[in-house]
Amino acid sequence: MLKEIRIFSIILMITALGYISRTTIKSKGYYILEFLISNNSALVTMDNANGMSSPFSANTILREGNGILFMETTDRMDPPSLVLCAIESAARVYPDRPVAFFMKGLEDITTEEDEKRARQQFPTLSSYNNVYLFPLRMDKLFKNTPLKPWFDKVNPKREVYWTHVSSDACRFALMWKYGGIYMDADVISLYPIPQDHFVAAETFTTTSSSVFGLSPHYQLAWQFMENFVENYRGEIWGHQGPGVFTRVVKKLCGMPVFNSTDDVMCTNISYFHPQRFYPILYPSWRRYFEVWQNLPTFNYSYALHLWNFMNKEGKSMVPGSNTLVEHLYQKQCPTTYGYILRNEKTHI
Known part of the structure; x- marks a missing residue:
């Protein structure tokens, strides 16, 4: 027991x-x-x-790499109507894609109130739910890219074309980081661009820097940045923009030859015919501000570059003028056109 x-x-x-x-x-x-x-x-x-997971940050909004990207590299917060028309036209042509406007003069956006306040400054754009405004901070944008050492040592006050040179650099970095389609702010969209990876010919011998499309971290964007730094000549107009594109394209596949209005290939990306964005070449830029007896159809174009840099005369869209640019505003950016027609403020 x-x-x-x-x-x-x-x-x-x-x-x-x-x-x-x-x-x-x-x-x-x-x-x-x-x-x-x-x-x-x-x-x-x-x-x-840190703004990394904020629902209002570019990292969040553009995370799918399908954004339409615009930017303003000056501190200007009252963009002209052509800029507003370009953004509105993109918002209408690409209703299912985010349209991002990066502005150097914009305050940081970290809260819903910040986002609402920024949108309210631009009443012609505020009705489009796919338009987003983001601050442009070059020092952060260029971080971990070939552009950072150049940016750290360059003196903007000594640069002849700083606004344009910095714009060239920003477009490469934006596309490397976010991907999508980049457009200059004087490009009015007509129809959706069917390809995701493309560059475009400006003429038969030069490549455009005004519109191009790539995925995030696409190697070609890195090559653009390297070429920008290695061949930097900021005092030569166009050397850091179309010059970079033309030099890289020639290195990759020679200068492509067009035998018709069809696009061609450069390695594994589309190389668009000049008609896609430049049916009116820069020597004839005033044609946009003239009355046409028969309006062009632009059947071969996805968008139109209006050559704003050439516009030293300050020409603008005038309601009732019956010019080509007025017809473009009426059809592609009707909200902006309506505000101008009623003489209402497009910026608050």
Whole structure:
């Protein structure tokens, strides 16, 4: 009997020790899990504080790499109607894609109130739910790219074409980081561009820098940035924009030859015919501000570049003028046209 009691006591002790051990392990596991959850929450909070996971950040809105990108590299916060028309036309042609306008003069956007306040400054754009405004911070944009060492040492005050040179650099970095389609702010969209990866001919011997499309972190964008830095000549107009594109394209596939209005290929991306964006070449830029007896159809064009840099005379769209540009405004950016027609402010 005594022997049986001893055996029962030993079994009871082993059972108790097992229960205590399991409870301890479970408790430790709970605290480990709680620690991981707590720290993960802290990391998420830190990300939000840095704007990395904010629902209003470019990283979030443009995460699918399908954005239509515009930018303003000056501190100007009252863009002319052509800029507003370009953005509105893109918002209408690409209703299912985010249209992003990066502005150097825009304050940081981290909250819903910041986003609403920014949109309200541009009433012609505020009705389009796919239009987003983001601040343009070059020092952050160029980080971890070949452009950063150049940007750190360049002196903007000594640059002849700083606004344009910095714009050239920004478009390469924006496309490397976010991907999508980049457009100059004087490009009015007509029809959706069917390809995701493309560059375009401006003439039969030069490649355009005004419109191009790539995926995020596409190697070609990196090559553009490297060429920009290696061959930097900021005092030569166009050397850092069309010059970069032309030099890289020639290196990759020679200068493509067009035998018709069809596009051709350069390695594995489309090389668009000049008709796609430049049916009216820069020497004839005034044609946009003239009355046409028969309006062109632009059947071979996805968008139109209006050569704003050439417009030293300050020509603009005038309601009732019956010019080509008025017809483009009426059809492609009717909200902007309506505000101008009623003489209402397009910027608050």
